[in-house]
Amino acid sequence: MRLGIDKVAWTLLCYARIASHGLTDEQKEFQKVAFDFAANEMAPHMAEWDQKEIFPVETMRKAAQLGFGGIYVQPDVGGSGLSRLDTSVIFEALSTGCVSTTAYISIHNMCAWMIDTFGNNEQREKYCPDLCAMEKFASYCLTEPGSGSDAASLLTTAQCNGDHYILNGSKAFISGGGDTDVYVVMCRTGGKGPKGISCLVVEKGTPGLSFGKKEQKVGWNSQPTRAVIFEDCAVPVSNRLGEEGQGFNIAMKGLNGGRINIASCSLGAAHASLLLAREHLLVRKQFGETLSNNQYLQFRLAEMATKLVASRLMVREAAKALQEGRSDAVSLCSMAKLFATDECFSVSYNNNRIFSLNKDTSYLYSMCTDLQPGSSNVWWLWLP
Structure with a gap:
C-alpha cells in the first residue's frame, strides 16, 4: 500500500518547517519577527538585488531597527545583547528571504561583536552604535x-x-x-x-x-x-x-561565531527550498494525479527534511556550546558548519533537480556557504 504524503514525508516536512521547536517564547517571538521581515522586505526583492547587483542598504537599516544590526553586541553600545542560539534562529529566518543579504548581515554582526568584545571603551563607543544601527557597515x-x-x-x-x-x-x-x-x-x-x-x-x-x-x-x-x-x-x-x-586570536574567535552564522544561513536556504517543494508537490499533476502521491518523491522529500532537521539540531547545539564557553565549542562549530552547509546545499540542489523549481535560487546561495567563512575542507583541521 502506498502511503500519502500526509503519512510519510508530510510529518517530516512539517517538523522541518517548525523551526521554533524547543525554543523559548521570547525566541519564538523574535523568530516570527525575522520570518515576517524576510517574507515582506527581502524575498520580494531578492531576484532584483541579485540580477542588478544591488547592495540593499535601506532594507538592512530596516532590519537594524528590529535589533538585527548588532544581535550579540552588548546593549550599552546599541546592541541587542542576545545569545548565539538567538542569533542562529534569527539568521535562519532571515535567510528564507535572501541568503546573500543575510550572510552579509552576519559578517557585519561579527565585526561589530569583535569591536565590542576586544575594543576599549572609547573604540566601542566610537564604532558600535553606528554599526548596530547600520548607519555604517x-x-x-x-x-x-x-x-x-x-x-x-x-x-x-x-x-x-x-x-x-x-x-x-x-x-x-x-x-x-x-x-x-x-x-x-x-x-x-x-x-x-x-x-x-x-x-x-x-x-x-x-x-x-x-x-x-x-x-x-x-x-x-x-x-x-x-x-x-x-x-x-x-x-x-x-x-x-x-x-x-x-x-x-581575535580573528579566530570571530570566526567561531561566523561558522555558526553561515551554517544558519544555509538552514534558511534549505528551509525556503522545502517550502517551494511542498507547494509544487501539492499542485503539480502528472499521469492523472498530483506529485504528492508519488512514492519516490515522498521518500526523497522525507530524506531532505531529515537533513534539514539534523543540520538545525547540530547548529543549535554548537551555538549553545559557544555561548557557554565549553571546551568542545570550536570542534562543534566546525562540525556544524561542515555538516549543515553540505547537507543544506544537497537539499536545495536536489529540490531543483527533482522538481525543476524555477523560482528557487537557494542552491546557488547554498553553494557559497561552503566557502564562507573559509572552505569547508579546512574545517576538518579543527576537529578532534
Missing part, C-alpha cells in the same frame, strides 16, 4: 591573494611610525568591500606566524585605502565583493583592537 578583512585557509601566513604589513601604523598589502574577496565604512583588518606587526598578527580598524576614506573592481559571481550578488588595497595607508595606533600580536 563593516567588513572583515583576513583573506589575501596568497593566504586563504593558511591565514597565519598573511603578508599585509603594519609598521609602527609614531602614533600611526603604515599599512601595505591587500585583502581578497572581501564581502562589502568598497561599499562599507569600517574594515576590521588583520595585518602583520611582528614576525612570522600567528603571534605576529594584530587587528586594526580602518575607516573608509583613509588616504592609501583603495578597492579593486567588483568581482563577478554566480549568485550572491546582493553583497559586493572586492579586493581591499593598502598603499602607505596611515592608521592611528588608537585603532588597534587589543594588544599587538593578539590579532590572530
